[in-house]
Amino acid sequence: MKEISLHIMDIVQNSVEAGATKVSIGVDVDSGRDLLTITVSDNGRGMDSEMTRRVTDPFVTSRTTRRVGLGLSLLKDTARQTGGRLEVLSAEGEGTRVIATLGLSHIDRPPLGDIASTLACLIAANKSIDIDYHHACDGREFSVRTEELRSRLSGVSLADPLVFCFVREYAEQGISQLCSTTPSLLV
Numbered sequence: 001m002k003e004i005s006l007h008i009m010d011i012v013q014n015s016v017e018a019g020a021t022k023v024s025i026g027v028d029v030d031s032g033r034d035l036l037t038i039t040v041s042d043n044g045r046g047m048d049s050e051m052t053r054r055v056t057d058p059f060v061t062s063r064t065t066r067r068v069g070l071g072l073s074l075l076k077d078t079a080r081q082t083g084g085r086l087e088v089l090s091a092e093g094e095g096t097r098v099i100a101t102l103g104l105s106h107i108d109r110p111p112l113g114d115i116a117s118t119l120a121c122l123i124a125a126n127k128s129i130d131i132d133y134h135h136a137c138d139g140r141e142f143s144v145r146t147e148e149l150r151s152r153l154s155g156v157s158l159a160d161p162l163v164f165c166f167v168r169e170y171a172e173q174g175i176s177q178l179c180s181t182t183p184s185l186l187v
């Protein structure tokens, strides 16, 4: 995939399909350790240990529409190409955590992409799921929590187009301010 944001979209979709009611997304940029870490955790149905072990194999899927499942295997390839790795932790009935570690300055590391639009889409498309987004850049932090948004919106739906635009702009500004001293960390 050309952008990290597209991987995030795809991995969160797995959580939605697993019936999660809570999903946490983390993006951690650490220039000191030269690492970019993406984490997606959910409280969905989880997987047994055998499935968890095999899940990054493209021929392992619970899809009924085709026999390949590419989301996790593509993210694993991306992580490995940058000298990093993909870890999947899961427990049946409890949830799943996907942790991708990428080499931040590696030439094959895809750009972050349009994280703000991705987040706005995920929130609008899954209005009843609690989504927490956390972005850290060398210790400075920005977050969006739908639980908090819902309480401030007093009844207005998270799928409302005005909310979509607000979330996108808020995230765009918040993330760009995080790395204002080192803009290269934003891409």
Ligand SMILES: Nc1ncnc2c1ncn2[C@@H]1O[C@H](COP(=O)(O)OP(=O)(O)OP(=O)(O)O)[C@@H](O)[C@H]1O
Pocket (backbone or CB within 6 Å): 010, 014, 015, 018, 042, 044, 045, 046, 047, 055, 056, 060, 061, 062, 063, 068, 069, 070, 071, 072, 073, 095, 096
């Ligand atoms: N968060 C999760 N919770 C429970 N099961 C999961 C989760 N993520 C992945 N899986 C299981 O792992 C399988 C493989 O996931 P993967 O994203 O690689 O492919 P896919 O979702 O099946 O297909 P694609 O991503 O190409 O649409 C899924 O079909 C599902 O059974």
Ligand SMILES: [Mg+2]
Pocket (backbone or CB within 6 Å): 010, 011, 013, 014, 069, 070, 071, 072
């Ligand atoms: Mg998938």
